[in-house]
Amino acid sequence: MSSKKFSCLIIEDDPAFVEILKVVVSKVAEVELLGTCDNTLDAAKRIDLDKPDVLLLDINISGLEGPEVLELSDHKPKTVMISSHPEEVMENYEVEYVAFIQKPLRNSDQLVNAIHKCLNALKQ
Template sequence: MSNKEYRYLIIEDDPAFVEILKVVVSKVPQMKLIGTSDNTLDAAKRIDLDKPDILLLDINISGLEGPEVLELSEHKPKTIVISSHPEEVMENYDVEYVSFIQKPLKNAEQLINAIHKCIDIMG
């Protein structure tokens, strides 16, 4: 396994869920949190400014819809989509994402596997 560090950004408006995500992602040693955002307008700016490798993106969030953030951003991080409404992701958006995680997070291993999948794609 590589010692390379991967920077990630959390776009999520539920502070309690942000903490859950941080705890789970911390189990992947090469991951470094570079920030969180609770609204999509701020998030679009942060993605281009901070250039994260991986994005944990909630679909239902204040501001724009989650996928619109990706359209506004020039930088295209590997994205893990998070939502309590999987049908919205599958039907309404043409979003390029690596994995989908359904809320509430019932299995931490699912998120950890999604992160490893992103890392494998990046090489």
């Protein structure tokens, strides 16, 4: 008996942090990683094309600011915002997100819990 897999897209431009995110995502059995994007212009296309259920989105990334990608996308995945600067999340953006993770990631459980919050929101 297989349970539904939820898809996830990582948008992050720090290669070392991408690897950390990939490892953490792989720990969540219900989630399948669609891939990664290291700039927001590619990300905007991928979001509408692949329609991920969950998005791990860096706020400071090359191209547009991370949240601007969500404003441009027709598809609205459940989003975990990621940044070294928590104050940025509250500034200037009118996008919905489920959770915020501050870099550096000190505890993988924090991200796993944020992903589960997204999955729970999707199941409702």
